[in-house]
Amino acid sequence: MRVFDRLQDTPAQIENVLGETLRQTPLAVALLGDETSYTGLSRARVFRWFTSASARERLPVEDHPHHSRTLVARLAEVFAETGRSxxxxxxxxxxxxxSPEFAALWAEHPVLGPYCEPKRLLHPEVGAIEVHGQTLLDPDQYQALLIFTAVPGTESHEKLRLLSVIGAQQL
Known part of the structure; x- marks a missing residue:
């Protein structure tokens, strides 16, 4: 948490192993939306992804299959570690x-790929942004700190800087 409190100018969030967002910096809210407001099973990103069309709005359609597979693989990893109850x-x-899509992917037993691969996001105000997610794990707390960065000097970097000014407001 001490690291998180120093990241106010960076899109970052803390998640538990189920992908439930516990805290977000203001810039993470601007980039991804408020992911802390969900309740019940919808707190888990994987649940929203497979049950709510609006959960897919911030990723390009052509990236959906890869993202679906990654989410299922992460859930499978947690399931294997935590068990049937x-x-x-x-x-x-x-x-x-x-979700038939989830069921089909689950039956394939997908395996996680690279954690820090680039991700393309679609922001309603600034458009497409390519970010790299870096994860700092805290195994004692069963939490992870996710930090999203863009390559300096790129259009995506400039868009993140713009988001730091406009925040979560809609223009």
Whole structure:
């Protein structure tokens, strides 16, 4: 948390192992939307991704299959570590029942790829932004700090700087 409190000019957020966002910097809210306001199973990003069309609005359509596979692989990893009576198991059961896409991917047993690969986001005010996610794990807290950066000197870097000025407001 001490590191997080010093990142007010950087898009960053703290998540638990289920992908539930616990805290966000103001710039993360501007970039990704407020991910701390969800309740119930919707707190988990993977649940929103497979049950709500609006959860996919900030990623280009052509990136959806890869993102879906990554989310399922991460949930599978947590499920393998936490077991059949865990909150991850509840998510798996609910998603299998509600989403044919999830069920098909789950049956394939996808494996996680690189963690820090670039991700393209679609922001409603500034357009497409390519960010790199870097993750700092705190195994004692079962949490991760995600920091999103853009390559300095790129259009995406300039768009992040613009977001730091306009914040989450819609223009």
């Amino acid at each position: 865990s909150p991850a198991a509840v998510l798996v059961a609910e998603l299998t029942a509600r």
